Amino acid sequence: MNIILLGPPGAGKGTQARRLVDERGMIQLSTGDMLRAARKSGTEMGKVVAEVMDRGDLVTDEIVIGLIEERLTGDQGAGFIFDGFPRTLAQADALGELLERLGQKLGCVIEMQVDDDALVARIVARSTCAQCGESYNDISKPIPADGKCAVCGGTEFIRRADDNEESLKQRLMEYYKKTSPLIGYYYCKGTLRRVDGLADIDTVAAAIGEVLDRDCG
Ligand code: ADP
Ligand code: ADP
Ligand code: ZN
Numbered sequence: 001m002n003i004i005l006l007g008p009p010g011a012g013k014g015t016q017a018r019r020l021v022d023e024r025g026m027i028q029l030s031t032g033d034m035l036r037a038a039r040k041s042g043t044e045m046g047k048v049v050a051e052v053m054d055r056g057d058l059v060t061d062e063i064v065i066g067l068i069e070e071r072l073t074g075d076q077g078a079g080f081i082f083d084g085f086p087r088t089l090a091q092a093d094a095l096g097e098l099l100e101r102l103g104q105k106l107g108c109v110i111e112m113q114v115d116d117d118a119l120v121a122r123i124v125a126r127s128t129c130a131q132c133g134e135s136y137n138d139i140s141k142p143i144p145a146d147g148k149c150a151v152c153g154g155t156e157f158i159r160r161a162d163d164n165e166e167s168l169k170q171r172l173m174e175y176y177k178k179t180s181p182l183i184g185y186y187y188c189k190g191t192l193r194r195v196d197g198l199a200d201i202d203t204v205a206a207a208i209g210e211v212l213d214r215d216c217g
Contacts, residue, residue, distance in 0.1 A: 001079040001217055002104060004086070006182060007112035008175045009168065010119040010126070011197045012204060015135050016112070017083040019205050024212075027077040031064045031085040033133070034071075036160075054161050056170030058087055058178060065094045072098055079107070087179045092186075107217030109186040110208055112197035116172065123163050130156035141201065191217070 003026075005013040017028040035053060038046035049059045068085055086092040099106055125138035131154030136143050143157055144150050162171065186192040193215060195207040 001107040001212065002082070002099065003079065003107050003212070003216065004082040004109040004186075005084075005112060006109055006179075006186070007114065007197060008116075008119055008179075009171045010123040011112040011114045012122075012201070013083045013112060015201060016205060016208055017081045018134070020081055020208070023209075025078040026081050027075060027079070028081045028083055029068060029071055029085065030083040031059075031067055031087075032083070034067045035059060035064075054167060056162055056167035056174065058174050061088055061090045061094070065091060065098075068095065069098055072102060072104075076104075086182060087174075089181060089185060092182055105217060106191060108191045108193050108211065108215070109182075110211060111183055111186075111192060111194045112204070113194055114197040118198060119172070120165070120168060123168050124165065126163055127157045127159050129154045130158050 005017055007013055014030060014032075017030065020026045021028050035046075035049050039050050039053070040046070045063060049063065052059050064085060064087075068082075072080070082095070086095050096106070121139070122137060125140075127136050127138070127143070128134065129136070129149040129152060132149060132152035134149055134151045135141070136157065147155055149155070149157075162168070183192065193211045195204060195211065197204055199207070
């Protein structure tokens, strides 16, 4: 079953996607992670997108659709989790066409509902394990007291260049202008499901599990 996790920056998409990978053998396709990997490896595309990402603007549809297309024909596991994609109506249309061409379906779209004050608080407290990508939060999910990542034992943690108040403001603006129309788009297609993203991480995971088991395609 293929699903989309939809929500503003900091809603908890990445955190929940990783749980679904561990618990259900699904495959996480995060365009944010793919773009950060491209930046790090210094490819031409990585150089082009770096500045756009740091400003908090969206990368072009063409680039992200290309990244997703490359991955859809690979290992499908127990289904794809689209995390941070689609972010525009053009991306949503393109995803629908790609899946249809491959004879695949979109089970459901899970909107993670949060409020804007919570997002700012979460994002300025966010850090990530440099080795395995596990997400931590100074307040809700601190790095273990021994300073080692609970998943891989790594000891280096990074804060994203775009996790500052200024680019976050721009990312939120982009979300409301370009991504939030997808809520109506998928509602009309009958695939939208909502969960309360303000609950604690385990409660959100349980709510998503419930949707997947009972009400998703
Ligand atoms: P967050 O976890 O805060 O929602 P992401 O890691 O998904 O952020 O994305 C980080 C940045 O990468 C975005 O601000 C944007 O510049 C770029 N990006 C990621 N996914 C997309 C996409 N589907 N379309 C356009 N830009 C994207
Ligand atoms: P997104 O991928 O949507 O941008 P993340 O999964 O990276 O969001 O979560 C943003 C930050 O909030 C991280 O530091 C994460 O540990 C924390 N977080 C995620 N879900 C919750 C939750 N339900 N309650 C409190 N903090 C959370
Ligand atoms: Zn780790």
